[in-house]
Amino acid sequence: MKILFTRMAAAFLLCLVFGGIFAFIARGISKATIFQFDDTIISIVQGWENSWLTPIMKAFTWIGSTTVVLLLIAAGFILLFYIMKERMQAYLYLTVMLGTGVLNQVLKMIFKRERPEIHRLIEIGGYSFPSGHTMMSFSLYAIIAYIVWRHTKSAFSRIASILFAIIMALSIAISRIYLGVHYPSDVAGGMAASAFWLIVSISVYGYYQDRTAKSSKPSTA
Template structure:
């Protein structure tokens, strides 16, 4: 019990720190002092543009689209329910659904316009924080977490973790490459989704611990 409590305290401390970092980025955007961070990264990433790489980046952006994420979410929830992992299915739905709602709320609050230079695809809406990045981070992190809990093979766990990181990074970078997001949108998205995701997992672990404790006392 003490170990769980210490773990939960650590998670809440991380959430507070990440919220502080997010607030700092949001403040820098509002004060127009973030360009010294954004512009060099944009120059480096967009400086690698080729026709072949553009096609690859468009593919990763499509993978991170709402339609693809929704299909993967439905499939994952169906598999979890079929495997009788109801609590994990609820965790997955809460993590992903909450991320989507949080992204829309934050976009409405900050209303940052998208970059207006070297845009390779047409897109509307506000820029901060990146919705693709937030959803990709939540989707692949929660998938890795659930698979990690259900697998015991070290190599399988390692492979899933590497794949999750790769997908998150590629989807995030594709948004900068295609000219539809600033790097600060990406960082802000990761921070925002991290807070929601870590809080969701912490609550899930707390409830599961209580449930197992009640079963032991019966």
């Protein structure tokens, strides 16, 4: 019980942190006080532009596209549900990803922020805040790292999965700024929103797992 309470308290505090970050960014957008931050980061990232880096950034954006992410969601669900027989983790995986997509669309419709017009290297429609590519990629690679962590005791495998998740999520997020289709605040807000949803989902999953484990124990009475 003490361990469960500690986990739930930590999850609650993390939700407050990421929810606060998202609220801070959203307020900065609505009050037009975050543009200096956006302009500074855009200037730095787009200052990296050159002929060899642009195709790499386009590749990362493609990896974070709806088509690729949907294929990865389907592949991950099939692997967990049908091959590994980890049905609860398969449901967690699907819930995290579908929930992230719904949350992103709801937030976009609430804020209706137009995309930046500064030096676009690709064209894309839709609203800007929060970044859909960032949210989906953050959730995808974070939940993969979480599931790998649950399935291995190897420190190397655990660290490698976390580093892979960080590299992929950051690379896709940076590619959106580099290509001129998102403000940095879109990306930061997307990460905060995804982190919030991930923590809620994993916390509910962990609580359910604990309750199931306790109920399956034979009675000592």
